[in-house]
Amino acid sequence: MTQYGVVLFYTTSSVMQAEKLLKTEGCSIKLVPTPRQFSSDCGIALRFDWDCREKIKLVLDDAKIEFDAVYFLDKQ
Amino acid sequence: MIYLDNAATSWPKPPEVLKAMTDVLEHAGGNPGRSGHRLSIAAARVVYDTREEIAQFFNISDPQRIIFTSNATHAINLVLRGILKPGDHVVISSIEHNAVMRPLRSLERQGIHLTIVPCAAHGTLDISKFERATGSTTKLIVMTHASNVTGTLLPITEIASIAHRAGALLLVDAAQTAGALPIDVPAMGIDLMAFTGHKELQGPPGIGGLVIADDVEVSQIEPLMRGGTGSRSESDEQPDDLPDKFESGTANLAGIAGLGAGLKWVKDRGVDEIRDHLKKLSQALLDGLSTLPQVRIYGTLDTERAVAIVSFTVAGKSVSEIGLRLDEEYGILSRVGLHCAPAAHKTIVSFPEGTVRLAPGVFTTLEDVQEAIQAIAKVIES
Numbered sequence: 001m002t003q004y005g006v007v008l009f010y011t012t013s014s015v016m017q018a019e020k021l022l023k024t025e026g027c028s029i030k031l032v033p034t035p036r037q038f039s040s041d042c043g044i045a046l047r048f049d050w051d052c053r054e055k056i057k058l059v060l061d062d063a064k065i066e067f068d069a070v071y072f073l074d075k076q
Numbered sequence: 077m078i079y080l081d082n083a084a085t086s087w088p089k090p091p092e093v094l095k096a097m098t099d100v101l102e103h104a105g106g107n108p109g110r111s112g113h114r115l116s117i118a119a120a121r122v123v124y125d126t127r128e129e130i131a132q133f134f135n136i137s138d139p140q141r142i143i144f145t146s147n148a149t150h151a152i153n154l155v156l157r158g159i160l161k162p163g164d165h166v167v168i169s170s171i172e173h174n175a176v177m178r179p180l181r182s183l184e185r186q187g188i189h190l191t192i193v194p195c196a197a198h199g200t201l202d203i204s205k206f207e208r209a210t211g212s213t214t215k216l217i218v219m220t221h222a223s224n225v226t227g228t229l230l231p232i233t234e235i236a237s238i239a240h241r242a243g244a245l246l247l248v249d250a251a252q253t254a255g256a257l258p259i260d261v262p263a264m265g266i267d268l269m270a271f272t273g274h275k276e277l278q279g280p281p282g283i284g285g286l287v288i289a290d291d292v293e294v295s296q297i298e299p300l301m302r303g304g305t306g307s308r309s310e311s312d313e314q315p316d317d318l319p320d321k322f323e324s325g326t327a328n329l330a331g332i333a334g335l336g337a338g339l340k341w342v343k344d345r346g347v348d349e350i351r352d353h354l355k356k357l358s359q360a361l362l363d364g365l366s367t368l369p370q371v372r373i374y375g376t377l378d379t380e381r382a383v384a385i386v387s388f389t390v391a392g393k394s395v396s397e398i399g400l401r402l403d404e405e406y407g408i409l410s411r412v413g414l415h416c417a418p419a420a421h422k423t424i425v426s427f428p429e430g431t432v433r434l435a436p437g438v439f440t441t442l443e444d445v446q447e448a449i450q451a452i453a454k455v456i457e458s
């Protein structure tokens with residue numbers, strides 16, 4: 001069974017930027033509504049295969065895309 | 077009908093623009109960035125893609141520094157109201173649009189100091205005068221990239237050096253130039269640039285933006301409006317993150333989609349090619365008009381140093397009569413009067429009567445221009 005994580009961002013615009021970039025990097029990702037357990041915020045989060053987490057952090061840091069936090073998703 | 081009022085707004089719009097606008101409402105109609113469902117995400121992608129395309133077009137590396145506004149006026153107000161405080165000094169040229177003049181006149185009453193550097197009667201700017209007007213208290217220089225009355229281009233790169241030597245920022249009003257000629261924001265030394273979507277970027281009315289150069293400190297700019305951004309909703313304070321800090325309220329999704337399609341159209345056609353085409357048209361207008369008796373042309377006659385805007389008057393004839401007859405008898409649409417820029421008309425000595433302004437666009441042909449010249453000749457004769 002695939003294990004997922006999510007990245008939460010501060011702005012929708014960063015989510016969009018991250019999605020575009022990570023797609024070209026060949027990471028398996030999907031935009032999902034922000035899971036309620038991580039934020040009271042409405043909006044969009046980026047879900048990814050947990051195996052990809054190091055690469056995702058690297059890519060986001062390299063592109064200077066600010067993100068709030070990376071969480072492990074135990075159910076979804 | 078021959079539409080020669082592209083400096084007011086470009087028309088017709090490329091069919092791709094209309095299609096992008098209906099498509100986005102039909103297929104991606106969620107509220108961008110407010111909800112997490114597929115229509116909201118699709119809408120947010122359209123907004124982001126346009127932001128990225130604009131950043132690339134003006135050579136900005138961080139797309140989040142493109143702030144969507146309703147138009148150039150909104151972007152200019154955002155900067156003026158967001159940066160200036162009582163006691164600050166601002167320097168502008170004498171050919172600014174009311175989008176710059178009016179907010180500054182109002183801020184003057186709240187204690188900012190304004191210096192208006194006169195341009196020559198043919199609309200060009202003496203850089204040394206500008207340098208003398210700028211000093212250590214100067215916070216901001218605001219300058220139009222091209223006059224919307226005469227088309228004359230102002231020396232932005234030189235003015236940027238003057239601003240930076242004085243420790244001031246340069247805000248450029250690119251309403252008439254964005255899409256009409258290449259603009260490299262960092263290479264020209266521009267700090268902040270207001271653009272509008274509905275002119276040479278070929279987009280619809282109601283969308284524009286502010287470009288914040290990569291090295292400009294954003295904390296010195298206060299937002300013009302505060303409100304919902306879809307981000308950090310747990311807080312009742314405005315976030316500092318870009319672009320949300322300056323983009324409260326639901327975005328103009330159809331406008332942004334149309335602007336994106338307009339920009340793509342400009343990129344596909346090639347901004348250099350567009351510039352060449354428009355130069356040829358304004359040259360033909362200038363050549364034709366200068367053969368007509370009683371015609372006085374304002375501004376530079378050098379098409380290298382202007383965008384495709386030609387302003388003229390005819391001795392003994394009112395501009396409104398010329399405009400009306402061109403429209404009703406020949407189907408030629410121009411714009412007469414003061415063009416929202418009384419200061420510019422005072423500079424070129426056409427105040428308060430104004431001028432007849434002809435502004436060809438990307439869809440105008442040389443034949444259209446010849447026909448317009450013949451019509452003007454007939455109006456002058458009778």
Ligand SMILES: Cc1ncc(COP(=O)(O)O)c(C=O)c1O
Binds near residue numbers: 148222249272284416
């Ligand atoms: C030089 C200049 N500045 C500002 C504006 C204002 O543009 P908008 O009406 O789209 O805000 C215009 C156009 O009307 C213009 O020509």
